[in-house]
Structure formats: structure tokens, C-alpha cells
Amino acid sequence: xxxxCPSCCDIVLFGALGxxxxxxxxxxxxxxxxxxxxxxxxxxxxxxxxxLCDADIGAIVNSIIEEFVPAAARxxxxxxxxxxxxxxxxxxxxxxxxxxxxxxxxxxxNRQKIYYLATPPxxxxxxxxxxxxxxxxxxxARVIIEKPxxxxxxxxxxxxxxxxxxxxxxxxxxxxxxxxxxxxxxxLALRFANSLFxxxxxxxxxxxxQITAAEQVGVxxxxxxxxxxxxxxxxVQNHLLQVLSLIAMEPPxxxxxxxxxxxxxxxxxxxxxxxxxxxxQMTVRGQYDKGFAADKKVPGYLDExxxxxxxxxETFVALKAYIDNWRWxxxxxxxxxxxxxxxxxxxxxxxxxxxxxxxxxxxxPDLSPNKLVIRLQPDEGVEVEMINKIPGLGKRMQLKATTLxxxxxxxFKKKRIADAYERLLLEVMHGNQYLFVHRLEVEHAWQWIxxxxxxxxxxxESPKLYPAGxxxxxxxxxxxxxxxREWDE
Ligand code: BG6
Numbered sequence: 001x002x003x004x005c006p007s008c009c010d011i012v013l014f015g016a017l018g019x020x021x022x023x024x025x026x027x028x029x030x031x032x033x034x035x036x037x038x039x040x041x042x043x044x045x046x047x048x049x050x051x052l053c054d055a056d057i058g059a060i061v062n063s064i065i066e067e068f069v070p071a072a073a074r075x076x077x078x079x080x081x082x083x084x085x086x087x088x089x090x091x092x093x094x095x096x097x098x099x100x101x102x103x104x105x106x107x108x109x110n111r112q113k114i115y116y117l118a119t120p121p122x123x124x125x126x127x128x129x130x131x132x133x134x135x136x137x138x139x140x141a142r143v144i145i146e147k148p149x150x151x152x153x154x155x156x157x158x159x160x161x162x163x164x165x166x167x168x169x170x171x172x173x174x175x176x177x178x179x180x181x182x183x184x185x186x187x188l189a190l191r192f193a194n195s196l197f198x199x200x201x202x203x204x205x206x207x208x209x210q211i212t213a214a215e216q217v218g219v220x221x222x223x224x225x226x227x228x229x230x231x232x233x234x235x236v237q238n239h240l241l242q243v244l245s246l247i248a249m250e251p252p253x254x255x256x257x258x259x260x261x262x263x264x265x266x267x268x269x270x271x272x273x274x275x276x277x278x279x280x281q282m283t284v285r286g287q288y289d290k291g292f293a294a295d296k297k298v299p300g301y302l303d304e305x306x307x308x309x310x311x312x313x314e315t316f317v318a319l320k321a322y323i324d325n326w327r328w329x330x331x332x333x334x335x336x337x338x339x340x341x342x343x344x345x346x347x348x349x350x351x352x353x354x355x356x357x358x359x360x361x362x363x364x365p366d367l368s369p370n371k372l373v374i375r376l377q378p379d380e381g382v383e384v385e386m387i388n389k390i391p392g393l394g395k396r397m398q399l400k401a402t403t404l405x406x407x408x409x410x411x412f413k414k415k416r417i418a419d420a421y422e423r424l425l426l427e428v429m430h431g432n433q434y435l436f437v438h439r440l441e442v443e444h445a446w447q448w449i450x451x452x453x454x455x456x457x458x459x460x461e462s463p464k465l466y467p468a469g470x471x472x473x474x475x476x477x478x479x480x481x482x483x484x485r486e487w488d489e
Contacts (some may be wrong), residue, residue: 001036006429008041009112012102014093014127015119016046017060020146024177025118026061027068028421033082034075037426043111046088047102057088073416093123099130106136113141114428121148125162132166142428144173147238148229152453153446160439173428174437178239180420180427182408183376185435187246187348188255190374190382197372198251200352202327207369210334210349210488211243213376214341216293218468219315223306230313232285235337237449241268242437243376244333247348248323257433261441268444272322279455281482284464284475286316288340291468298340298468314463315339318476319452320483334480336487340468346376349488364399373488380417381407 011029013021032038046057061083065074089105091098106113113136117124124145131137145163150156163172178184190197200206213235219226226234245264252259274282289300301307301315316338323333350372358367364387373383383405390398408414427435464473471477471487480486 001038001040005037005039006426007112008039009114009429010043010045010106011114011116011425011429012045012047012106013116013118014047014123015117016057016088017048017050018118020118021046022064023068024419024421025116025425026064028419028425030065030069030079030082031073031418031422032426033085034073034078038082038085042085043087044085045102045105046086047091048088049090049092051090052088054087057086058083061086093119093127093130096130096133099134099136102131103134103136112429114144115141116144118146121145121150121159124159128163128166137166137171139168139171140431141167142171142173142431143167144175144428146175148233149174149442150446151228151233153443153450156442156446160442164439169439170433172436172439173424173433174439174442175424176238176242176437177420177424178242178376179435179437180422180424181376182417182423183374183380184243184246185423186382187243187374190372191247192251203329203331205352206331207351207353208332208334208483208485209247209351210336211240211247211347212335212349212487213240213337213346214344214471215337215339216341216344218288218293218298218340219301219304221305223304227308227311227313231315231317231337231339232449232452236317236319236335237445238437240335240337241445241448242441243348244321244335245441247350248328248333250327255434257436260434261438265438265441265444266325267323268441268448270323270325270328271448272324273448273451274319274321274455275451276455276458279452279459280461282320282479283452283456284316284318284473284479285314285456285461286318286338286466286473286476287311287313287463288315288338288468289465291340291470293340293469300465300468301339312462316341316463316466316472316476318472318479320479332483334485334487336472336476338466338472341471342469344378347488348374348376350374351485351488360397360399363396368401371488379407379409381405381409381411 013025015021029044062079065079087105089102091102115131117127149159191201192198245267248267249263252263287301291298302311318336321333321335352370354369355367367387371385375381383403385401385403387399388402390400392398424435464475466473
């Protein structure tokens with residue numbers, strides 16, 4: 001056990017056998033075990049419908065780790081210890097009596113309780129109510145919930161109300177897994193630990209900002225869920241707006257939940273509404289058609305398994321956003337995200353303003369602007385693009401655009417970068433909310449997104465098709481070209 005290991009607690013995973021638990025939560029908890037970050041006495045409790053006993057769950061957890069954790073990131077000793085921590089309670093979440101079983105299992109003690117609701121949001125309310133009936137919701141109990149927190153502002157308010165009836169805001173940890181990514185956190189370090197950037201972080205110095213979250217995958221067997229959401233709800237409402245808030249917020253006075261969340265919220269409130277009047281100049285919706293992914297032929301969105309005919313759900317969206325405040329006046333933030341793009345790539349590109357006058361025009365007529373590129377994934381790192389002189393004795397100075405490339409891999413010699421869920425689970429155990437989303441952030445983000453959805457409904461335009469394996473419809477290029485800019489490829 002490490003010195004900085006959080007104190008012991010009981011973590012209950014509701015929906016312990018579901019996809020999120022299997023792919024993300026159990027593997028993340030296991031990595032914490034390996035790193036000595038689970039206290040000796042910490043207990044893990046799976047809760048799900050299946051009729052299993054404590055002995056079964058150990059074997060299931062073992063097989064989950066073998067399936068989802070690469071061999072190089074697991075070892076027999078820690079795995080055995082991890083499986084031993086698990087207990088199980090079979091529950092029908094709608095049955096009040098079943099919460100008594102859970103209560104008995106947890107026992108009558110003052111141990112810190114953490115509930116992870118890895119279930120559809122439609123069950124949040126009844127689980128919270130069930131826990132409250134057996135007095136399991138009192139402080140310092142903590143509850144973790146995940147997206148989708150609603151389908152729009154109204155439904156998100158209902159979810160937040162329902163959970164809020166049983167837990168105070170300080171007990172609620174709303175996960176946006178992007179906030180647990182190493183490189184997203186590095187945004188805070190870059191901005192607030194380096195005067196080079198913090199002194200040049202506004203409309204005086206910055207021309208525009210691009211945020212791209214491209215994925216090579218399609219809808220991966222979850223057509224039904226996805227079709228109901230679309231890329232705007234699935235990626236922009238949460239992940240992209242969180243990244244945007246961290247880039248655009250004012251310096252918080254402290255590195256704590258209240259200071260950071262207050263500043264992020266101000267950014268969301270200052271987003272200029274997109275309406276039916278301007279949505280055609282500010283947004284592009286696309287849907288992938290058949291094409292290629294990793295050199296293999298893949299079907300279009302409407303030909304995927306389970307697809308309904310004529311769906312007009314977008315699998316790609318590009319937006320131009322403005323933040324109406326002093327710092328960002330006139331600086332466009334271009335957001336772009338889509339499925340079936342040529343590669344997985346999430347990055348932020350900050351393009352600085354060009355030099356006002358070029359004394360090198362004879363050898364370099366066009367001085368390209370400096371760019372700060374933050375590669376969130378894969379190949380995490382930071383690049384600064386700048387102009388340098390090419391060494392040599394020529395009469396005229398020869399210049400070249402060059403890149404200062406700081407790859408995390410090379411610089412920090414880290415074999416493995418922790419998954420977002422490892423950090424987030426650890427922060428919940430420490431009781432630190434700064435990487436979790438406040439209710440008001442969720443609701444203000446929805447308010448802005450609802451405006452875009454309403455505008456799309458009025459303009460009633462179908463999404464533009466793009467071939468799988470391309471960077472989206474041509475209109476996304478035009479979105480920037482009309483401002484004399486282009487996407488950073
Ligand atoms: C999820 C979305 O929240 O984020 C998925 O529901 C998407 O559609 C995923 O694929 C992307 O996450 P990451 O960490 O791979 O960028």
C-alpha cells in the first residue's frame with residue numbers, strides 16, 4: 001500500500017456485469033490495486049440482477065481482467081488479491097427488499113461508502129431511493145453517475161433532481177471521462193504554470209482555436225442508443241464543451257472544485273447562442289456513408305446492423321462557437337467530432353496571430369503563425385510550431401517552419417499512461433470533486449446544445465453525407481474557409 005493511498009472504503013458497483021463495469025471500471029480498479037492505491041481493508045461489491053454468490057464473482061472478475069487488461073499490465077499476485085476483495089449481492093433494483101440485502105452485506109459500520117451507478121440513467125432515481133430507504137445515503141456516502149445525463153435540458157434537470165433528492169451536491173460525482181485524461185489535465189499545467197502561455201492567452205494573441213475529436217470506429221453495435229443521441233449529444237454536450245471550458249476559463253484562484261467549476265461555468269454561460277438565424281453559418285452536420293476504415297470496406301451509417309431507414313441522426317458535427325466575454329472577444333472556437341474519420345485523433349490547436357510585419361519577405365513571403373498543438377490522444381504530447389533559421393552562410397536568411405515536439409512517451413519515459421477512470425475513481429475515494437462536473441455545468445451545456453438542436457429542427461436540413469474514412473463533409477472545410485482558415489491536418 002502506498003503512502004498516498006486513500007483511506008479504506010466500500011465501493012458498490014451497481015450494474016457490475018454491464019459493459020461499462022467490464023470494460024472500464026473493474027480494469028481501472030485493478031490498476032489501482034497494482035499500484036498499491038487500494039487500502040488493505042477496501043471492499044468492492046458487485047450488485048446486479050444475475051443470481052451469483054461471492055465465490056462466483058471472484059472468478060468472473062478474474063476473467064474480465066484477463067479479457068480487458070493486456071498481459072503486460074497484470075500479474076498473478078495482485079490479481080488474486082483483487083479478486084478476493086470482491087463480494088456480490090444479487091439485486092432487482094426496483095425491489096425495496098433487495099436494498100436490505102445490500103445493507104446487511106455492507107454491515108453496520110461507519111466505513112466510507114461509494115456507489116457507482118453503472119446503469120442506464122432511468123434507474124438512477126430508484127437506486128437512490130432504495131439506498132435512502134435503508135439509510136445508506138447519509139454523508140459522507142458518495143454517488144457516481146455518468147452520461148447520458150439527459151437528452152436535453154429538461155430531462156437532465158429531472159435526473160439531477162432525482163439524484164439530488166437523496167444526495168447533496170457535495171456527495172454527487174458526475175463523471176465526464178475526458179476530465180480524467182492525463183493530457184486534458186495537462187491543459188491546466190500548460191496554461192497556469194507557464195507564463196509564456198498564460199500571458200498570451202486571449203484575443204490579443206490568439207487568432208482561433210480548434211478542438212478535434214475524431215474516431216475511426218463507427219457506432220460499434222449500439223445503433224439504437226446512438227441514433228437517439230447523435231454526435232452533438234454524445235460528444236459535444238459533454239467532452240468537447242468540458243475541454244473548451246478548461247481552455248477558455250479564467251485562472252481559478254485555487255486548484256479546488258469550487259474555484260475550477262465556477263470558472264468553467266462562466267464560460268458555458270458566455271457561449272453565444274446558435275439559432276435558426278445563424279446555424280447554417282455556424283454548424284455542419286454529417287452522416288457517414290460507405291467507405292473505408294483501416295483499409296477495410298465498411299458500410300454506411302444507414303446500413304449498419306440494426307439501422308432504421310432514413311435516420312437523419314448526425315455522426316459528424318463541426319461548429320463555430322464564440323465566447324462572449326472580454327478575453328475571447330472575436331476569437332472563434334472551431335469544434336469538430338465524428339465517427340468513421342481516417343484515424344483516432346483528439347487534439348487542441350491554438351493558432352496565434354501572425355506577425356504584423358514580415359522583414360523576411362524576400363525568402364519567406366508568408367510567415368506562418370505559431371501554433372500550440374496539444375495532442376490528447378493517441379501519442380499524447382505537446383507541439384509548438386515556430387519559424388527558425390536554417391543554419392548556413394547564405395547571403396539571405398533562409399527560414400523554415402519547424403516543430404518543437406514534446407511527446408509524453410519520450411519525455412517522461414512512462415511505460416503506461418493511466419486510464420481516465422483510474423484517476424477519477426481515485427479522486428472519488430479522496431473525496432476531491434475538482435475533476436467532476438457540477439449540476440449547473442451539465443444544465444448550461446444542455447441549454448446551449450438545445451439551441452442548436454432547435455435550430456436544426458427549424459432549418460430541417462438532412463445531414464450531409466461523407467464517405468467513411470474521410471474528414472467529414474466538404475461543408476466542414478467551407479466553415480473555416482469562409483473565415484480564411486483551414487483545419488489543422
Ligand atoms: C463516449 C461516447 O462518451 O466517448 C462514445 O459515448 C465515444 O461514442 C467515446 O466513442 C470516446 O471516448 P475516447 O476516450 O475514446 O475519446
